Amino acid sequence: MTTTAAPTTSRAPARTGRLRLRRDPWGHPRGLAIVTWIYILWSLAPVLLAIRFAFNEGRSRSAAQGWSLRWFWQDPTLSVFHDPTLRSALEQSLKLAGLAMLIATPLGVGLALGLQRWRGRGSGTTNRLTLLPLVTPELVFAVGLFLLFTTAFSFIGLGTTAQVIGHVTFSVSFVVVIVRGRLQTIGGDIEEAAADLGAPPWEVVRRVLLPLLLPAIAASLLIVFALSIDDFVVSQYLASGADTTTVPMRIYAQARAAPTPALNALATLMLAATLLALALAYAVFRVLTRGERGGRSALGQLASLEATIDAGGTK
């Protein structure tokens, strides 16, 4: 792995390789490679160990003790499947993520389409307003919604509805960023052609733009699902009691209280749901954009998307 000879020298004799090395001492930044791989190990190993403990046979969640599915469903009282507090947390998380995904995506797609073409008065302000939730610290945002639902909007109150509204509000901006990226890749030619051929604006949107946006819409749905399921601060501030507790809230409440590996099992299931949603988003995006030339790879798009995202932190 450390033999990073440049592809161009692969046919040349070894001596040339050494000469290149002497001329350009950065050709083999072995120290940098080691630092990078140690960092990657450090960033992922704790999570892998937490997952490993979920499969423990014993009760310890700080040491490996055999293998079993006891903490997922075999244990009759303490497993995720049988402990009502853990099970309802999982159900609440999935419910919020499902609803947030179905509400935030259409709102975001409409907003992105509108912003892309709407020029003139109000468009600049709207644009800034759309980006603002991405850079607002989650605590400020959560305190605002909490005070809103306990004062002016007290007819909504705290609870599941408030939690869904909160998740939708921070997700809409992500959908806008994803869809606008796709609109830029598509360009305006096809749309103009449709308009020139006499299609009224609604038809252009329905028969030209929406089909072309399908990959971005699919990706948005699943990314909102992943963002919502990982959220902690907004869920906690807008919760109203035990039955509105989500998985991250349950983990936060019990992490220090010496629980059983069932908590690890719960965290593992949540991670599996997130990664499944993302893998699906990636696969769907790939399949739907197959055969397009000139665009960047789906992986590249995903990476640059994440680079623009987000100051929210816990999402």
Add this chain to the structure above:
Amino acid sequence: MASRRIWRTLAAPGLLWLIAFFLVAFYAVVAVGLGNVTTLFEPVPHWNPLDWNVGYLWQAVQDVVPGGVTWPVVVRTVLYIAVAMALSLLIGYPVAYYAARYAGRSSGIVLVLLVLPFWISYIMRMFAWTNLLAPDGYASKALNALSIDSLFGALGLMDGSDWLGGQPITVILALVYGYVPFFILPLYASLDRLDHRLIEASRDLGASPAESFRRVILPLSWPGILAGMVLIALPMFGDYFTQDLMSGSPNTNMIGNAINGYVQGGPDKSLGAALTILLSLFLLVFMGFYLRSLRREQRGTA
């Protein structure tokens, strides 16, 4: 014109949603912070600016200046975040640089592994460390066997050998662990675009590797470093859960804990709202900077 109206109609629902639940929510913080309370200390928001009562805001200002009750928390927050950002730079820069320039054939897999922590819930990543840093956890056993606890103790960074027992060093390192992926990715994106020919030119003109790094690469990396720094500073200033999970001691409380305590715990919701206003005003500088670079980026790819 129908063609123009359609775009506004499409944007309207999302726009109204953001106004109702983002702008008005923020205004609720202002209205409560500048409002009043009932005899039961429940906040009474003053929505009309003419009715504003600056009492709580004034109290919050007095709390966060030297001599105030929240002043030590403010100092601690700035100190923790400054150290965490410096460590993030030391760890993140080499990693981003390697991934952008030298990963070669393995760049795809390196990128996936660098992106992965983004999508693992922050709470789960902290939870993983509470497993490892518990007194019988693998990490705390290894660290104590290497006498790292005594070393930190001698340096005054740690007290005893319980890593989860209110240690500032644990909170700072947890902040680094939590946020460094958010620093690496924007930095990676900016280093990836760095023009290699400029570095080659500097070498051809006789610069040593160190000189070429200092005078060419580093100046070209500054925008990426700044963007990454801002991106992690914003959530760190609003963080209360890292401290709660990794320490839980009032001796390591940060400003986020203070706000969370007022708003969720005690009767002083109005004071909490006033502190949130002050924090937002402070962070506005960072947010404005980041929004500007984000918009420049959008325009650049258009």
